[in-house]
Amino acid sequence: MRNVLRKELRLSASVLSYLFILFGLTFFLPGYPILVGTFFVSLGIFQSFQTAREANDVVFSALLPIAKRDVVKGKYAFVCLIECAALLLMALAVVLRMTVFSRSPVYRTNALMNANFFALGAACLIFGLFNWIFVGGFFKTAYRFARPFVTFIVAAFLVIAVAEALHHIPGLAALNAFGTQAIGLQLGLLAAGAASFVLITVLSCKRACARFETIDL
């Protein structure tokens, strides 16, 4: 699997996938719908799929001395690596905003959602949806990706809108907690988001492996 991942990183990936990891830093921006950063990270990954398709990457990979399912696993490993790198940047922003900048007026007066553990959990969920809808959708054919990506965009912005709106609903203000307020709830929501990311990704990968076995390349 290490060789497959190396192939993904050095041959298949678009440089934009790496550059767009920096959109994880949107979690530092006040007055900005921070979860949109996940969309841009996904857009960077999408570019790699486009580059790979132009390079006959899937056929090339399927001819390497690996099981066909490892082609799929390699692609998921690459996608997860980019997502985790972005999540790391987001986590850095969250921790800094929860500690050093927890009393910063520019963040306190922010009308949009705060960068806290709930936001990080929501980012995990969006990346999970990307893996399910886009990556899983791509492996239905191993060449069509427009429809899965458009479907993902709709789903992602729906989640972003809901996540942004939730803390305005009476009784749910704790979702927008600052510092260590409601830390139990916040950590629970992060755990739920992370668990959903892992579960959705694993299920999507298994389904994609099974589908890829039946595709004529």
Next chain:
Amino acid sequence: MIVEVQNLVKRYPTFELKNVSFGLERGRIAGFVGRNGAGKTTTIKSMLGMVHPDGGTVRYFGGLLSENEAEIKKRIGYSAGTLAWYPRKRIREIVRVVKPFYDTWDEDAYRNYLDFFSIDEEKTPLELSEGMKVKVNLMLALSHRAEALILDEPTSGLDPFSRNELLNVFLALKREGVAVLFSTHIISDLERCADDIIYISKGSVVAARPKEDFIREYSAAGESLEDTMLRLEGGAAHA
């Protein structure tokens, strides 16, 4: 037999591969011949697990590809003619990534083929002519000591000199005990180096036998192999 294709069936809406069967033996070169659309590429793709047959089996070294995919693929080589991989990556980079997949990678052989085919590692596939793309694909297939080579149209796009060189490479590999299957529609390639002829027409294998037997059975007196193939394909028009 180190490769056995048995009763391969693949149905498409407008084309069907019908019970294709043949075998490849160590140290023999098999020419897979047929006109465009006869089923050569579908057969080869089925042999490599790229296309899923509706019936039949493909065995390498006695085992099914589906059951021992990674190990079998290490022992075979494949070249897809002029198809270019990663057009904007340098050949050196592509090779650097491919090499670790093969514990049988032969760096000396790689350097030799690089030199033999006059391939510049610093070039990208985008900068190569169609013939050079074929050579790069062949170099990748030949550099890991494959025991069986499956080559789809390896001589297409090559100039006569390169073609001649390549056919000599096949003959050298044959002497080393490698089984070679190459699809072609250039009949003189078969005359030059094939030991066996697998002739496919409209999805069916018409004949799969040693070249001498094929000529004895199908060629008229004084007729060249090319004329025989034209007559077989064209019917009365070429008789």
